Amino acid sequence: MDRDQVLRAAAALLSRKSTATMDEVARAAGIGRATLHRHFAGRDALVRALEDLGIREFEGAFDRARLDEGSAVEALRRLVAESERDAQLLAFLVTENQLFEGDQINEGWARLDARVSALFKRGQEEGDFRIDLSPAWLTEALYGLIGTCAWAVMDGRVAAKDFQYMITELLLGGVRRSVEK
Amino acid sequence: MDRDQVLRAAAALLSRKSTATMDEVARAAGIGRATLHRHFAGRDALVRALEDLGIREFEGAFDRARLDEGSAVEALRRLVAESERDAQLLAFLVTENQLFEGDQINEGWARLDARVSALFKRGQEEGDFRIDLSPAWLTEALYGLIGTCAWAVMDGRVAAKDFQYMITELLLGGVRRSVEK
DNA sequence: ATTGAATGAGACATCGACGTCTCATTTGAG
DNA sequence: CTCAAATGAGACGTCGATGTCTCATTCAAT
Numbered sequence: 001m002d003r004d005q006v007l008r009a010a011a012a013l014l015s016r017k018s019t020a021t022m023d024e025v026a027r028a029a030g031i032g033r034a035t036l037h038r039h040f041a042g043r044d045a046l047v048r049a050l051e052d053l054g055i056r057e058f059e060g061a062f063d064r065a066r067l068d069e070g071s072a073v074e075a076l077r078r079l080v081a082e083s084e085r086d087a088q089l090l091a092f093l094v095t096e097n098q099l100f101e102g103d104q105i106n107e108g109w110a111r112l113d114a115r116v117s118a119l120f121k122r123g124q125e126e127g128d129f130r131i132d133l134s135p136a137w138l139t140e141a142l143y144g145l146i147g148t149c150a151w152a153v154m155d156g157r158v159a160a161k162d163f164q165y166m167i168t169e170l171l172l173g174g175v176r177r178s179v180e181k
Numbered sequence: 182m183d184r185d186q187v188l189r190a191a192a193a194l195l196s197r198k199s200t201a202t203m204d205e206v207a208r209a210a211g212i213g214r215a216t217l218h219r220h221f222a223g224r225d226a227l228v229r230a231l232e233d234l235g236i237r238e239f240e241g242a243f244d245r246a247r248l249d250e251g252s253a254v255e256a257l258r259r260l261v262a263e264s265e266r267d268a269q270l271l272a273f274l275v276t277e278n279q280l281f282e283g284d285q286i287n288e289g290w291a292r293l294d295a296r297v298s299a300l301f302k303r304g305q306e307e308g309d310f311r312i313d314l315s316p317a318w319l320t321e322a323l324y325g326l327i328g329t330c331a332w333a334v335m336d337g338r339v340a341a342k343d344f345q346y347m348i349t350e351l352l353l354g355g356v357r358r359s360v361e362k
Numbered sequence: 363a364t365t366g367a368a369t370g371a372g373a374c375a376t377c378g379a380c381g382t383c384t385c386a387t388t389t390g391a392g
Numbered sequence: 393c394t395c396a397a398a399t400g401a402g403a404c405g406t407c408g409a410t411g412t413c414t415c416a417t418t419c420a421a422t
Contacts, residue, residue, distance in 0.1 A: 016278050032400040095276050097197050130358045137347050140333045148325030157317045166318050174355030177311045213370040
């Protein structure tokens with residue numbers, strides 16, 4: 001069991017039950033509690049490791065999505081596709097705002113936010129996206145939809161294979177049916 | 182300080198910091214810890230009271246929104262408008278899936294889910310909504326967007342007055358700009 | 363003003379999670 | 393096979409949150 005695998009298992013569990021015990025986390029990862037403590041000094045260290053992993057993974061996901069290339073619509077589709085792998089991790093981190101208590105926002109997240117926000121801004125400037133929804137809100141909404149869909153998949157309310165489609169279609173086109181599309 | 186006001190203050194705090202202490206909850210509500218315990222036997226009772234309040238409030242919100250009247254689009258707009266007041270409460274309850282552990286879904290939530298889902302289904306059958314996004318997913322997405330926007334407002338990333346607009350416009354029309362709208 | 367209920371502050375014991383430790387067992391490299 | 397490192401299981405003390413209690417004070421109704 002790799003260190004990152006342990007972290008992913010922890011994210012999958014903690015995203016649904018944020019108050020899960022260290023023992024539960026260990027069981028979910030298929031290792032003993034002692035081994036979990038050998039990898040991560042304590043709960044704080046575990047959460048911080050999850051944070052670091054999340055930032056690293058999404059930094060890489062954003063790179064692979066090539067947010068600056070092609071149309072903003074295509075870039076957004078690639079972004080969602082690349083985010084699927086770490087959706088549970090994102091779901092956990094988004095709900096753990098308590099990490100940033102004392103308004104000391106993590107610099108890594110600020111950088112990620114800026115990249116997503118820039119993508120939405122580019123779409124607006126190029127005329128592909130509407131301008132009455134702020135990039136900041138769209139960024140939050142994207143995170144929220146990814147996390148929500150990850151939960152829905154975990155609960156069996158959405159098929160895993162529909163992950164990308166459900167998010168991108170709702171985000172891009174909305175629910176309203178328009179004859180011209 | 183009314184009982185419901187205490188619950189709302191608790192929801193506002195717990196939606197951001199789900200591990201908040203009973204003492205913190207009491208302080209947030211402006212009452213003493215002993216008084217909090219007089220109202221709610223313990224933490225479990227508090228959470229269950231939040232659940233009950235949420236179900237009650239949204240049952241009423243759905244009634245006021247008259248989901249069966251007019252077009253599905255208008256009904257959805259009314260639904261978001263009526264949900265604003267309890268958005269923080271929803272944000273907390275949505276993330277507390279741990280309440281339903283042991284797949285014993287709360288009956289009240291199942292009823293609410295059915296009503297929202299029926300609204301989306303009606304919109305699809307009347308030709309207003311697209312049919313390639315399942316009502317179950319749209320229901321989850323609606324909850325997710327309301328919760329996300331509530332957080333964004335709390336963090337100052339979205340203006341409170343834009344709450345309804347940001348959610349309804351994104352949900353109905355998506356970010357893509359279409360010339361025919 | 364008086365009285366009874368409600369509140370806030372604090373003390374206290376209990377309990378569960380945490381973190382550290384030991385030891386037997388397993389794993390993997392040589 | 394041998395040996396060293398890693399792991400799982402469990403024991404143990406610590407610490408913080410919890411829930412209950414008391415008591416002085418405040419509040420509201422009469």
